[in-house]
Amino acid sequence: MPEEDLVELKFRLYDGTDIGPIRCSSAFTVAMLKERIISEWPKDKKIVPKVVNDLKLISAGKILESNRTVAQCKPSFGELPGVITIHVVVQPSLAKAKSEKKIDEMPKKIACSCTIL
Numbered sequence: 001m002p003e004e005d006l007v008e009l010k011f012r013l014y015d016g017t018d019i020g021p022i023r024c025s026s027a028f029t030v031a032m033l034k035e036r037i038i039s040e041w042p043k044d045k046k047i048v049p050k051v052v053n054d055l056k057l058i059s060a061g062k063i064l065e066s067n068r069t070v071a072q073c074k075p076s077f078g079e080l081p082g083v084i085t086i087h088v089v090v091q092p093s094l095a096k097a098k099s100e101k102k103i104d105e106m107p108k109k110i111a112c113s114c115t116i117l
Contacts, residue, residue, distance in 0.1 A: 030057055
């Protein structure tokens with residue numbers, strides 16, 4: 001693998017801790033990076049992603065699409081030398097989000113009273 005094809009990435013988690021830096025090929029897909037993040041996720045965290053779809057990677061304010069390669073995302077990384085920091089957002093799983101939505105959709109009883117003196 002030629003040296004110029006390697007990119008050094010660091011992943012910033014929600015609490016400010018980092019995973020990496022990780023040297024990877026520019027041919028890696030974002031989905032492959034997400035798999036690597038899940039495998040290296042710290043065990044002491046309260047929020048733990050279980051599958052690739054639980055994660056969003058954000059660089060320069062743009063969400064990186066899972067089917068794109070690191071080379072295709074490079075314009076959002078910029079041409080800065082050194083380690084590139086990518087922010088990691090953990091999304092709630094679909095089943096959990098649906099159950100929370102059902103609770104929110106329950107009708108709420110509104111109590112109103114008027115007093116005329």
